[in-house]
Amino acid sequence: MNLGAPLVSLRGVAKRYATGTLALDGIDLAVRQGDFLALLGPSGCGKSTLLRIMAGLAAPSAGAIDWAAGEGRGDVGFVFQEPTLMPWATVLRNVTLPLELAGMKRAEAEDRAAEWLARVELGGFEHAYPRALSGGMKMRVSIARALVTRPRLLLLDEPFAALDEITRFRLNNDLLKLWQDERFTVVFVTHSVFESVFLAERIVVMAPRPGRIAQSLEVTAPARRGEEFRTSAEYAAQCRTVSHALSAAMGAAA
Amino acid sequence: MKNAPQGLWLRILAPSVIALLFLGGWEAVVRLNDIPPYILPGPLLVAQTLVQDWGTLSVSLLVTLKITAMALAVAAGLGLLLAILFAQSRVLELSLFPFAVILQVTPIVAIAPLIIIWVNDVTISLLICAWIVAFFPILSNTTVGLRSADHNLIDLFKLYRASRWQTLWRLLLPSALPYFLAGLRISGGLALIGAIVAEFVAGTGGNASGLASRILEAGYQLQIPRMFAALVLVSGMGIVIFLALTLLSHLLLRHWHDSAMGRDDRR
Numbered sequence: 001m002n003l004g005a006p007l008v009s010l011r012g013v014a015k016r017y018a019t020g021t022l023a024l025d026g027i028d029l030a031v032r033q034g035d036f037l038a039l040l041g042p043s044g045c046g047k048s049t050l051l052r053i054m055a056g057l058a059a060p061s062a063g064a065i066d067w068a069a070g071e072g073r074g075d076v077g078f079v080f081q082e083p084t085l086m087p088w089a090t091v092l093r094n095v096t097l098p099l100e101l102a103g104m105k106r107a108e109a110e111d112r113a114a115e116w117l118a119r120v121e122l123g124g125f126e127h128a129y130p131r132a133l134s135g136g137m138k139m140r141v142s143i144a145r146a147l148v149t150r151p152r153l154l155l156l157d158e159p160f161a162a163l164d165e166i167t168r169f170r171l172n173n174d175l176l177k178l179w180q181d182e183r184f185t186v187v188f189v190t191h192s193v194f195e196s197v198f199l200a201e202r203i204v205v206m207a208p209r210p211g212r213i214a215q216s217l218e219v220t221a222p223a224r225r226g227e228e229f230r231t232s233a234e235y236a237a238q239c240r241t242v243s244h245a246l247s248a249a250m251g252a253a254a
Numbered sequence: 255m256k257n258a259p260q261g262l263w264l265r266i267l268a269p270s271v272i273a274l275l276f277l278g279g280w281e282a283v284v285r286l287n288d289i290p291p292y293i294l295p296g297p298l299l300v301a302q303t304l305v306q307d308w309g310t311l312s313v314s315l316l317v318t319l320k321i322t323a324m325a326l327a328v329a330a331g332l333g334l335l336l337a338i339l340f341a342q343s344r345v346l347e348l349s350l351f352p353f354a355v356i357l358q359v360t361p362i363v364a365i366a367p368l369i370i371i372w373v374n375d376v377t378i379s380l381l382i383c384a385w386i387v388a389f390f391p392i393l394s395n396t397t398v399g400l401r402s403a404d405h406n407l408i409d410l411f412k413l414y415r416a417s418r419w420q421t422l423w424r425l426l427l428p429s430a431l432p433y434f435l436a437g438l439r440i441s442g443g444l445a446l447i448g449a450i451v452a453e454f455v456a457g458t459g460g461n462a463s464g465l466a467s468r469i470l471e472a473g474y475q476l477q478i479p480r481m482f483a484a485l486v487l488v489s490g491m492g493i494v495i496f497l498a499l500t501l502l503s504h505l506l507l508r509h510w511h512d513s514a515m516g517r518d519d520r521r
Contacts, residue, residue, distance in 0.1 A: 057409050084406040087510040088428045101414045129509045
């Protein structure tokens with residue numbers, strides 16, 4: 001793998017809403033291939049907007065987005081804040097959706113979807129309807145759906161914010177494990193310092209009004225992070241550093 | 255959950271008791287005061303007439319039922335089609351929707367005579383009247399339903415570059431289904447009302463006439479028990495239509511929509 005080369009680069013990206021509000025300004029950001037990047041910032045700093053621009057769901061008002069050769073936004077998976085499942089379709093049908101939209105035969109799509117459901121520990125729930133699942137399980141379905149197309153880039157928009165802490169920790173661990181096994185590129189939006197330090201290789205701290213990048217920090221951690229990392233002094237120290245960076249970014253805005 | 259069977263019993267038992275009390279009181283009032291049947295027949299006499307005249311009444315029942323069902327089917331089909339067109343084009347919606355409203359707010363009794371004059375075939379003119387009344391709830395409900403798809407899901411479909419057709423078929427129509435079915439339930443009753451009103455306007459005449467004609471005819475002939483018997487059939491048909499559409503709605507939505515109960519979908 002060509003680790004370190006940028007998969008997608010943003011140059012001078014800005015976004016002004018129709019209302020006139022400047023949501024993002026002068027964003028220069030390169031997402032390296034295989035990286036796990038966290039966008040950390042207070043609410044209203046435009047981090048979700050930035051993610052939508054990367055996904056191609058919103059157009060920037062200024063600036064450019066460059067993809068590495070051979071990549072396109074067809075290779076993007078997206079996980080929303082809510083599970084965003086189709087309530088009328090079974091879990092399996094929800095996960096086959098991206099494949100079927102791309103024209104894959106149903107049987108093949110089902111095989112692939114079942115495989116990913118097993119990987120997010122939902123084997124046996126293929127024929128359940130979303131309403132029968134807990135919040136954490138719905139989020140797992142959403143992750144399976146985002147990964148079933150084997151995207152190069154996985155975008156997650158505060159996916160675990162609405163979950164309880166125990167479920168969030170488990171999903172953090174499982175997402176990390178999937179990433180370590182597959183090495184797709186991740187951009188993860190969060191407002192939690194602890195979550196960003198636990199998950200990310202690199203943390204980009206954003207400042208609000210207008211949304212801009214305040215600081216970029218590398219996280220140093222053992223190659224395979226687990227529960228022991230969460231309670232280590234190393235983890236605590238880095239959380240403190242990132243916390244200070246976030247306060248500084250918000251202080252500068254005030 | 256524990257109260258569910260009890261609730262069901264209450265739901266059936268309570269109205270039944272009220273109905274029996276009402277019918278018993280009615281019969282008693284008629285008998286005690288010696289009210290002649292051409293003023294007010296007792297429920298027993300009405301039931302007896304219903305059985306006696308079943309031959310003619312059942313023919314009329316089928317006529318009215320056929321017009322109602324056809325009007326509802328056409329209303330559902332056209333309402334759905336037009337709502338889909340509205341969802342595809344805002345301009346089309348803005349240009350046509352006001353006329354659908356005009357059609358809806360104009361009392362059917364006022365337009366029915368014109369339609370009956372213009373259209374030679376009685377059945378078709380009745381069908382048009384019933385359709386006009388039944389059409390609007392389906393159109394407006396489905397239009398709202400098609401617009402109320404989850405915005406994140408719309409984004410997801412955009413992300414995967416779904417075609418217009420794929421988005422319509424896999425996202426917009428399923429999202430609109432509960433709205434469509436709610437509209438259908440309202441329209442079922444309205445189609446019957448429209449059919450009956452149009453029959454009243456069209457008058458008696460013709461041998462293949464519906465229940466309203468029977469009511470009119472019995473009124474002229476002062477056969478009040480028969481009038482009541484026809485009335486019972488009209489109400490009964492309305493109730494059956496409502497129940498059938500409620501059942502349909504339940505069957506289609508039970509797995510996923512909040513309006514359907516039960517949490518046994520975990521297979």
